[in-house]
Amino acid sequence: MSAIEYTARQRASLLSLARQGVCQAVAKGYIDLPDLASLEPYLQLPRASFVTLDSHDELRGCIGSLQAVRPLAHDVLHNACGAALHDYRFAPLQASEPVSISVSILSPLDEVIFSSEADLLHQLVPGRDGVLLQAGRNRATFLPVVWEGLTTPDIFLRALKRKAALAADYWSDQVRVWRYESESFAEDRERPACE
Structure with missing residues (x-):
């Protein structure tokens, strides 16, 4: 797009x-x-x-x-x-x-391939990426405009996990992430x- x-x-x-x-x-x-x-x-x-x-x-x-x-x-x-x-x-x-x-x-959604949470955070582009996060049955998304209030990848991802009803510090090898613009x-x- x-x-x-x-x-x-x-x-x-x-x-x-x-x-x-x-x-x-x-x-x-x-x-x-x-x-x-x-x-x-x-x-x-x-x-x-x-x-x-x-x-x-x-x-x-x-x-x-x-x-x-x-x-x-x-x-x-x-x-x-x-x-x-x-x-x-x-x-x-x-x-x-x-x-x-x-x-x-x-x-269209584009799956992000990452080796760790730190790797994922490194790949996210503030202001551009909308993010869909899924962990098992828990799922949530933030549109790119949300970066205006959650300005760093760490803050953005922690808030997205909370929106998905996960702990802010939750991490698992089962986490899947897609980005979109x-x-x-x-x-x-x-x-x-x-x-």
Whole structure:
């Protein structure tokens, strides 16, 4: 994935689509999926995405896909609905709640081969790498944007392990890690979920 794959117009269209998904989810409890034939080609391609909602500069919901199993338009709509209604960390979003929406489009997962935790830490690139960590049935991911608050590989990995319900100092030969990049863009202000 290049640093900028989508044009300004395409980014605006994807944000509008995510906003539409959030509003439909809040108003109706579900989303209507558009006919693919009516969409531009880039929206028809299978891509993985995340939709993140922020309210008053705090996370309000984030749901995504790590693998491209649906057309981009449908994936964004599903994840917008999920972020609004089904993020287990939050109550369902209300129509009057102000949120800003961001969309991240992910590159394919690339497994990282490492010999130790120190080797893994050495390979992680702050600001670029999104990371998926799996240890047995425990699994968690951080998008590349998370590096803004967790600025070193050690801090980033310890927090990711905690997110996966593992001890921060947990390590095992069974740990598997994949990296990915993302192109992320966001609305410039908060607005009620449905206005």
